[in-house]
Amino acid sequence: MLQVTFPEIVEVMRSTGSTVPAAEGHGCLCGALCISADYTLARWLEEVVPVAEGSSLTQDIELPMHTLYSDTVRALRGDQMEFEPFLPDESVALEQRATALSQWCQGFLYGLGTARMIEADRMPKSIDEILLDFAAISRAEVETSENAEDDEESYVEVVEYIRAAVQLIHDELEDVRSGDAPVGEAADMDDSDDPDDLDMMH
Numbered sequence: 450m451l452q453v454t455f456p457e458i459v460e461v462m463r464s465t466g467s468t469v470p471a472a473e474g475h476g477c478l479c480g481a482l483c484i485s486a487d488y489t490l491a492r493w494l495e496e497v498v499p500v501a502e503g504s505s506l507t508q509d510i511e512l513p514m515h516t517l518y519s520d521t522v523r524a525l526r527g528d529q530m531e532f533e534p535f536l537p538d539e540s541v542a543l544e545q546r547a548t549a550l551s552q553w554c555q556g557f558l559y560g561l562g563t564a565r566m567i568e569a570d571r572m573p574k575s576i577d578e579i580l581l582d583f584a585a586i587s588r589a590e591v592e593t594s595e596n597a598e599d600d601e602e603s604y605v606e607v608v609e610y611i612r613a614a615v616q617l618i619h620d621e622l623e624d625v626r627s628g629d630a631p632v633g634e635a636a637d638m639d640d641s642d643d644p645d646d647l648d649m650m651h
Contacts, residue, residue, distance in 0.1 A: 454538075462474065472549035478518065484622055490514070525616070532612060536608065550608065573621045582614070
């Protein structure tokens with residue numbers, strides 16, 4: 450369970466002058482952790498928080514970011530299946546939450562692609578379709594229908610798909626993180642986790 454709230458991190462990043470949305474920043478962290486065993490807090494902060502040369506982050510900024518980093522590592526690499534993408538809660542308008550979801554996926558793909566350089570043939574084919582889904586969500590435009598309940602259900606389904614997909618990607622890249630032999634293919638996700646029925650994001 451995360452010990453910081455989304456508004457807290459939004460405010461922390463805003464106070465530093467960061468142009469990276471909070472959801473995108475967390476997605477970047479998760480993508481990097483999936484592919485790199487030694488992705489540090491310092492490297493993540495370099496990506497998402499601007500720091501002037503010769504200066505350092507103050508404690509009121511570094512502490513919440515450190516907490517989010519530590520909680521994410523623990524959830525993603527633990528055995529309790531506690532991982533969740535860091536997104537606004539239900540008190541925020543659905544359109545804003547869906548936009549944050551798109552930003553999160555964009556950040557994840559960035560983190561996965563830049564944290565560590567990997568030869569293409571070392572990447573498991575089993576995650577290709579998931580990454581294509583993430584790319585589609587990252588480019589999606591939010592459109593709501595007249596049925597708010599259906600829109601809400603669709604959003605929840607996609608968040609759950611992403612949650613499960615990231616855990617699968619992390620597991621599939623275990624050998625890549627450890628530097629062992631190329632990984633093989635694994636079973637695809639269940640059809641029930643397919644996000645194709647998301648009508649509000651096109």
